[in-house]
Every structure is written in structure tokens, then in C-alpha cells.
Amino acid sequence: DQQVKQNSPSLSVQEGRISILNCDYTNSMFDYFLWYKKYPAEGPTFLISISSIKDKNEDGRFTVFLNKSAKHLSLHIVPSQPGDSAVYFCAANSNYKLTFGKGTLLTVNP
């Protein structure tokens, strides 16, 4: 049973527009959520995180929103750039263990 779900396998947006990547979870014990970005043939790299006691965290062009009642989080990228094209993984922490979603391939078209 998938505890972290990214229901959109892919997303395509125009350069300069907003990219919104979504993630749903089922485990109420998750206390920290993170987004990772992955380019082909490389390891994932950390993007942004949010504690379960907050509802928003912002870092430059990247903002993560957490809706605990809906067990939903989203990553907003504004403005989107072609270099943002990658696979984005949502991950959730519980007791030192990270559970990842399957990822969303974001393509930003020039």
C-alpha cells in the first residue's frame, strides 16, 4: 500500500509560468516532508522541506504548502525555468525512515 502518492507521472509547463506538483499521503505519523529533484544518471538532490507543524515554507522560487487535514502537500515553482526540468520526488519522514513517492517528471518548455 503506497503511503506517499504522486498521482501525476508527468507535467509540462511553459517557461515563466507556475509549476505545481502534488503529493498525497496516508500515514498520520509522518512528521516531516521533503522534496527532492533528480536528473537522469544522478542521485537526488534536496530542494525544500516542511515540518508537519507548519503549513508553508518558501525558498526563493520554491514554495511548499502542507494541508494536514487533507494529507496533501504541493510544491510551487515560480517562475519555472528550463533547468527545472527533472523528476521531482515527494518524501515523508517517520521515525528516521523516509518514504518516497514515485515521482513526477516536470518538463519546462522554452
Added chain:
Amino acid sequence: NAGVTQTPKFQVLKTGQSMTLQCAQDMNHEYMSWYRQDPGMGLRLIHYSVGAGITDQGEVPNGYNVSRSTTEDFPLRLLSAAPSQTSVYFCASSLAGGVNEQFFGPGTRLTVL
């Protein structure tokens, strides 16, 4: 700093062979972990360690062994390779587990024939 290093980058094994995937970090991180990534799947946690001498199982530990004799190194051993273990393996480290940014190595692509 080299960060997290993994060797080898590629490996082909025959069913039943054993091997060790190496992982080292030079950031003095207490927490280290191993993941596997299969096509169309996210990363799945195999084993993790919260410090030297301490290891624990993740989501998919069967067929794998780990040990943590030093802070820097966290090798992953495949005892008797099976085709189902064909995957890309990532090692990661962080200051203190999943609540901190994890730094990932470049991965080892393993094929078991």
C-alpha cells in the same frame, strides 16, 4: 569535500553471486541509508544506520546485509544475487535522519543475470 561516494558505478552479476556495494561520506554525518530505485518506482529504503554500530531495516531489507563499523562507511552486501535485485542503488547520508536534508551518492547500476 567529496560528499557521498559510491563504488562501483556499474556492475553485472550472475544469479547466486555475492558482492558489496561501497558507500563513503566525508561530512561526519551520523545517519546513512541505502535505497533502491526501480523503473516507475520511487526510492525504497533498504537499510539505514543512525550511527556507528547501529543498523536497522527499511522497507525492503530481504537479501541485503549492512554493517556500520565507522562513521564514514556503510557498505551494502548482496548475499546471493537474484534477478529481482537488478536496480539502481543509492546511498545517502544526513546529520540526523529523515528530518534533515539527505545527500545522495551518484548511484550504482546493478544488473543480475
